[in-house]
Amino acid sequence: MTAARRYRLFVLLLALFYTWEVARSADYATFGAQFRYLTIWAQTGNLLAAAAMTVPRLGRADGRLDTPLSLLAILNALVVISYWRLFLIDPSLVNGDNEPKPYREYYLHMVGPALMWIDLFWLKQGFRRMAPVLAGLAAMVLVYTGWAELLVGPLNAEPVGTVTSGLPYPFLNDMNLPARAEFYGATFAGGAVLVPVFWGIGRLRRYVSPSSSAASPER
Numbered sequence: 001m002t003a004a005r006r007y008r009l010f011v012l013l014l015a016l017f018y019t020w021e022v023a024r025s026a027d028y029a030t031f032g033a034q035f036r037y038l039t040i041w042a043q044t045g046n047l048l049a050a051a052a053m054t055v056p057r058l059g060r061a062d063g064r065l066d067t068p069l070s071l072l073a074i075l076n077a078l079v080v081i082s083y084w085r086l087f088l089i090d091p092s093l094v095n096g097d098n099e100p101k102p103y104r105e106y107y108l109h110m111v112g113p114a115l116m117w118i119d120l121f122w123l124k125q126g127f128r129r130m131a132p133v134l135a136g137l138a139a140m141v142l143v144y145t146g147w148a149e150l151l152v153g154p155l156n157a158e159p160v161g162t163v164t165s166g167l168p169y170p171f172l173n174d175m176n177l178p179a180r181a182e183f184y185g186a187t188f189a190g191g192a193v194l195v196p197v198f199w200g201i202g203r204l205r206r207y208v209s210p211s212s213s214a215a216s217p218e219r
Contacts, residue, residue, distance in 0.1 A: 004123050008059065011115045012050040018107050019047050031155035036168040038144055039108050042079045045072040046116050053119055061125040070127045071136040073120050073198055074191045076113035081190065083109040086171060093171040096159045120202075125209075127202030130195050137195070141188045148172070149180070 022043065026034040034040045049072055053059040086093040087109075091100060120126045127133075148168055156166035161173020172180055 004059075005054070007123075008050065008053050008119065011119065012047075012054055014107070014115070015043070015047040015050045015112065018104065018112065019043060021104060022108075030158075032147075032152045032168075036148075036152050036156075038075075038168075039079050039083065041144065042072070042075045043108055043112060045075060046112050049116060049119075053124065059124065061123065063126075063128055066126050066128050067132040067136060069120055069124065070129070070133045070198065070202075071140065073117055073127065074133060074137055074194055075140065076116055077194050077198075078187060078191050080109055080113050082187070094169055096170040121205050125202065125206050127198050130199050133195050133199075134192060137191045138188060141184060141191070145184045 022034050022040060030036065035044075045068075049065075049069055052065060058064055083094055087095075152168055153164065153166040158165060159167075159170040159173055161167075161170060161175075163176050164173050167173050167180075172183070175183065
């Protein structure tokens, strides 16, 4: 077994464990349960990506699955940046009254995304195109905004904020609709700025160590 395959199996096992850990402690009395949170959208994507990368024909250093994997890399970056920016201001902005569990929070908001980036850039040598990722990012932000505003918020009573209630993250409930729209727009803009940065990292990686179908990490 190659080092790359051992790495990918390790990443998959971690993703499976933390997906189970989140599901085990989720509040199923609330609409959407753990899937209220963008973090869990990213974690689910990381699990699916980790599973796909253990399949030799998908895990090779080529363009297979490049757009969804690249979009997932941006989603992970948004989760990491948004979470820690708010957490460092006040943990209650993202965790509410819940006591965060460090072993889980560090994985979901740091370790898991980093492991996915390592695979994408080092092993898969991905992030080859920008336009499809930008389009996917716009669609993802719109879908999550609709999910949060039209379903999760109206169908949940908590968390309760100064303006509204039920939206997934406590800080959103302290913002009026125009402010929330501005926040969603800023989230898209932040992701859009990261697209050329990540594309540049991918291009540099391929330039430094071109695969040219000669040496696959799975061979």
